[in-house]
Amino acid sequence: MIWMFIIGLLSGIISGMGIGGGTILIPALILFGGIEQHVAQSVNLTAFIPTAIIAIAIHWKNGNIKYKLAIWITISGIAGALIGSWMAIGLSSRTLRISFGIFLMIMGIYEFFRKT
Template sequence: MIWLFLAGALSGIISGMGIGGGVILIPALTLIFDMEQKVAQNINLLYFIPTAIIAIFVHSKNKTIEKEGLFKIIIFGIIGAIIGSFIAVNLKGEILRKIFGWFLVVMGISEILKKEKGQKNGNNGI
């Protein structure tokens, strides 16, 4: 039970920062709780709704949301979500798990390289 609490809390903190709690929640559900990949991703989608609403409220209140181009991003995000949903439903869980794993590896490497590039340019990479 404590692991479930920790996974949810850490995922919520990361979601509130705008990073995406699924990076923590999905691996926790699949590795620690031995859930099937598709089940973990579906739980993540449901988990995302209340955390996103709270994050939007807080960021909007603090005026940290860039509104220019927001409509286009939302529309293309919805189109991408529809396409991604159809793809995910038709893939085997094991393939979906591998794709997600590679996505995390690529994003991690990208962040490391971004930080190194920032340090070479004389700033801290932020």
């Protein structure tokens, strides 16, 4: 149970920073919690709601939100979430885990070589 607390705490910190708690939460739930990929992703999405609300409130208070951009990203994000959920349901847990791993590696490589 202490592992789940630590995993949740780290995930929340990462989420609050805007990095995406799922990069910590999903692999940690699979490795340390023995949870199936589909379940780990659903837990991540459920945990994302309150952390996102807190992060939005803080960023809104600090004036860090560009509303016109946020509206377009929200609309396209909803469409992408519907498509992605539909696709994930049809994939095996192994295929979904491999796809997620490849995605994390690509993003890691991108961030490593990105010029700031």
